[in-house]
Amino acid sequence: xxxxxxxxxxxxxxxxxxxxxxxxxxxxxxxxxxxxxxxxxxxxxxxxxxxxxxxxxxxxxxxxxxxxxxxxxxxxxxxxxxxxxxxxxxxxxxxxxxxxxxxxxxxxxxxxxxxxxxxxxxxxxxxxxxxxxxxxxxxxxxxxxxxxxxxxxxxxxxxxxxxxxxxxxxxxxxxxxxxxxxxxxxxxxxxxxxxxxxxxxxxxxxxxxxxxxxxxxxxxxxxxxxxxxxxxxxxxxxxxxxxxxxxxxxxxxxxxxxxxxxxxxxxxxxxxxxxxxxxxxxxxxxxxxxxxxxxxxxxxxxxxxxxxxxxxxxxxxxxxxxxxxxxxxxxxxxxxxxxxxxxxxxxxxxxxxxxxxxxxxxxxxxxxxxxxxxxxxx
Numbered sequence: 001x002x003x004x005x006x007x008x009x010x011x012x013x014x015x016x017x018x019x020x021x022x023x024x025x026x027x028x029x030x031x032x033x034x035x036x037x038x039x040x041x042x043x044x045x046x047x048x049x050x051x052x053x054x055x056x057x058x059x060x061x062x063x064x065x066x067x068x069x070x071x072x073x074x075x076x077x078x079x080x081x082x083x084x085x086x087x088x089x090x091x092x093x094x095x096x097x098x099x100x101x102x103x104x105x106x107x108x109x110x111x112x113x114x115x116x117x118x119x120x121x122x123x124x125x126x127x128x129x130x131x132x133x134x135x136x137x138x139x140x141x142x143x144x145x146x147x148x149x150x151x152x153x154x155x156x157x158x159x160x161x162x163x164x165x166x167x168x169x170x171x172x173x174x175x176x177x178x179x180x181x182x183x184x185x186x187x188x189x190x191x192x193x194x195x196x197x198x199x200x201x202x203x204x205x206x207x208x209x210x211x212x213x214x215x216x217x218x219x220x221x222x223x224x225x226x227x228x229x230x231x232x233x234x235x236x237x238x239x240x241x242x243x244x245x246x247x248x249x250x251x252x253x254x255x256x257x258x259x260x261x262x263x264x265x266x267x268x269x270x271x272x273x274x275x276x277x278x279x280x281x282x283x284x285x286x287x288x289x290x291x292x293x294x295x296x297x298x299x300x301x302x303x304x305x306x307x308x309x310x311x312x313x314x315x316x317x318x319x320x321x322x323x324x325x326x327x328x329x330x331x332x333x334x335x336x337x338x339x340x341x342x343x344x345x346x347x348x349x350x351x352x353x354x355x356x357x358x359x360x361x362x363x364x365x366x367x368x369x370x371x372x373x374x375x376x377x378x
Contacts, residue, residue: 007071009291011300013281014064017057018303021164022310022347024054026340029132029314033336047248056247058167059270062208063278065171066215069178074220080182087179088377089370094175096366101358102168103150105308109161110146112136112312122319125330126339135160136315162311173205174212181216207264211271218278229283236280243276298352305354310347318343 034040043049050056073080116136121128139160148156152169159165177199184191196213199205218225229236250269281287290296299306318339325338 007068008297008300009281009288010064010068010278011303012291012296013278013300014061015296015299015301015303015306017060017064018306019299019344020050020052020057021054021307022314022344023052023340024057025132025164025311025314026318026343027052029128029318030126030336030339031129033333033340035332045252047244050244050248053248053270055266056250056270056273059208059211059247059267060274060277061167061171062174062211063215063218063271063274065175066178066181066212066217067219067278068215069175070182070216071219071222073182074222078220078224080186080220082182082186085179085182086374088373090179091176092370092373093363093366094172096362096369098168098172098175099152100362100366101304101354102152102162102165102308104358104362105305105312105354106146106150106161106165109312110141112316113141113146113161116316117141122323124319124322124335125326126322126332126335128319132314135163135311162308164307164311170206170208174209177205177209177212178216181213185216185220207267208271210268211274214271214275215278218275218282222282225279226283229279230285236283239276240280243273243280245273246270247273247277249273299348302348302351302355305351305359306347309350309354313343313347313350317346321346 032040032043034043070080073082073084075081113136117138117140119137121133121137139158141160145156146161148154149159149161149165152165152172155166155169180195181192184195192213196209199209200207229239246269250266250273281291321342322335322339325335325342329335
């Protein structure tokens with residue numbers, strides 16, 4: 001009998017990362033809650049921006065993906081148990097887990113876009129930035145452009161309906177490469193390194209492949225890592241501290257460095273930070289207990305729906321939330337905090353509906369179809 005490999009506290013980490021992305025987009029849309037330059041510098045240029053560091057959250061998504069998807073294949077040592085791998089079932093499952101819910105939310109977003117485009121932007125005391133104002137109000141889309149946004153494997157340069165969906169195309173490609181990764185691991189580490197360099201440099205695969213492989217490597221050596229770290233609290237704290245610095249500090253690198261690397265230094269730094277933070281969590285029973293609480297697990301369950309629907313909420317509902325709040329006060333801090341909190345609550349409520357009405361049925365249909373295909377094959 002195989003051990004249970006689903007780890008609920010990892011779902012929670014994904015959920016918190018999704019909320020970080022929502023917070024980042026809220027900050028981009030309405031600025032920071034500061035009223036002085038010093039406040040902005042403190043929030044923007046210190047680890048305090050952890051809660052809205054969307055770039056780091058994306059890196060966390062990809063490291064987590066590599067870890068979670070590969071974990072069940074390393075139940076009996078450092079070599080993958082490929083007898084448990086069914087390529088047909090895996091591919092169908094990935095498509096229905098990622099692509100099908102995306103298409104449904106994309107269709108809903110297209111309807112909302114048609115209702116929003118060309119209409120005046122609601123006037124609020126907390127002034128929105130051009131980024132959020134232009135998103136659905138001023139970027140015209142015809143039906144063919146909307147349809148093209150549905151092809152996750154070939155996204156347009158300008159993504160309007162769900163601008164965050166660029167990561168989903170990368171996620172789908174990387175997860176579909178899992179079988180290759182497992183086969184290469186079975187051959188040896190040198191094969192993994194060679195394939196990674198080849199895929200990124202010559203085949204045009206996203207550099208996030210490195211994040212995915214970091215997660216796979218953690219899964220491969222997880223028992224050894226946990227055995228070593230559990231007995232060394234000082235090393236765990238060191239990993240957390242250094243990981244947090246990498247996770248939050250990569251975007252603070254000199255702009256010339258970031259430009260020279262075409263932004264890759266940021267992604268590499270946040271990926272390393274995400275890996276270190278995950279190692280800390282995987283070896284800390286106390287943190288695992290906190291992250292496994294029911295309320296936090298709920299955030300984890302609906303994380304994908306949160307990621308899919310939050311832009312529609314920011315564009316279509318948050319302005320009216322702010323208009324309602326300014327009836328009580330036009331104080332910037334009050335409006336910002338109230339708007340952020342209510343946006344988060346609305347996103348979570350709608351994400352729960354989307355999870356139950358879209359994600360779960362999509363998963364069920366995917367499993368049903370995979371069973372039928374596998375049965376027909378045999």
